[in-house]
Amino acid sequence: MDSNQNRGILHADFDAFYASVEQRDFPELENKPLAVGGNPRKRGVVASASYEARKFGIKSAMPMSIAVRKCPEVVVVPPRFSVYREVSQQVMELFRNVTPLVEPLSLDEAYLDVTELIHRNVTPPQIAKELKDKIASNFGLTISIGVSTSKSVSKIASGINKPDGLTVVRPGDESSFLHPLPVEVVWGIGPKSSAKLHSLSISTVGDLSLQSIEVLTDIFGSNAVHIKNIANGIDDRPVITQRERKSVSSETTLLIDTSDPTYLTEIVMRLSGQVADALVHKDIRGRTVKLKLKQSDFTTLTRQKTLSEKVQISSEIAESALELLNYELKNSDEKYRLIGVGVSGFSSAEALHDEMQLRFEGF
Ligand code: TTP
Ligand code: MG
DSSP: OOGGGGOOEEEEEESSHHHHHHHHHOGGGTTSOEEEESOGGGTOBEEEEOHHHHTTTOOTTSBHHHHHHHOTTOEEEOOOHHHHHHHHHHHHHHHHHHOSOEEEEETTEEEEEOHHHHTTTOOHHHHHHHHHHHHHHHHSOOEEEEEESSHHHHHHHHHHTOSSOEEEOOTTOHHHHHTTSBGGGSTTOOHHHHHHHHHTTOOBHHHHHTSOHHHHHHHHGGGHHHHHHHHTTOOOOOOOSOOOOOEEEEEEEEEEEEOOHHHHHHHHHHHHHHHHHHHHHHTOOEEEEEEEEEETTOOEEEEEEEEEEEEOSHHHHHHHHHHHHHHHHHHOOOOEEEEEEEEEOOOGGGOOSSOEEEEOOOO
């Protein structure tokens, strides 16, 4: 047994996070199809769907108007980010009481390395069970946990028996667990690579594990070796407690597809203000300003500008973002359905955890 197989890694992920918090706080929403997200008449999207709503095919990132069409009786509520953030902070604290080795991936998801605790005669599945019980009693919420010797296997395992799942993959069982599963469970295999794989009759992780590096390089480029290792249950990546914040951004879906410079300018200025507020609040400054544009045909462009001085305040961010916008408007006839502004390029001294994105639907 190699050293990798002595590790105990948990991946914990709340079930229908935003929707479950709403159902907990408003009992009249319990057992109802519920979609948390933007207004369907303002082109909002679904952030989180309750399990009752998922039976109708409602999913995260789906336009809310489609969700309403799929299930006319769905209850739509706007998100209450501050409540979710608070729950998240408290749960991450609870995790850190178990082990300092906690790597949050988003508000509702984290890896925990509990290897050290194994030496104190508690098993990783016991720790996972205790965490689930504590979260149920302290927060009134369910969380699904995957337990194994690596990040990728645990992440896949936590998604297998949702909601309220506890899936344990014992050391040595990684491949037999992974191989029958569809390739889409592997993180990083999105719709594009999935379509390519299926056209080559590669449909399970087992099929994937048998491919040569040459074949995988055609599909995944420099990621081929990593993907092949993952498919074989080999993943030594450590749990990293502090991540460098890569970017702070804010984006919005527009009410109508447009190329109107006055309207787009105003939106860019508002988004720049929101990004600036977050930067000021965190006391960080960045060197790169990014503009994201999604065209009517859903093609997404990002344009960025790296400056000699770091920026933080609204007018500095807006100046660069508007320059990028004006260049784009001058050189293209496209209409846009979504626009975003971001700042990145912080120094490592400003290392914080995780990428942060603010979403504002329907201005
Ligand atoms: P997820 O863990 O992807 O979703 P979930 O917790 O709602 O459902 P599951 O039981 O499948 O884990 O995301 C966590 C939260 O992040 C989710 O409740 C809302 C938010 N979110 C968005 O705002 N937009 C998105 O596109 C996604 C995927 C999530
Ligand atoms: Mg979740």
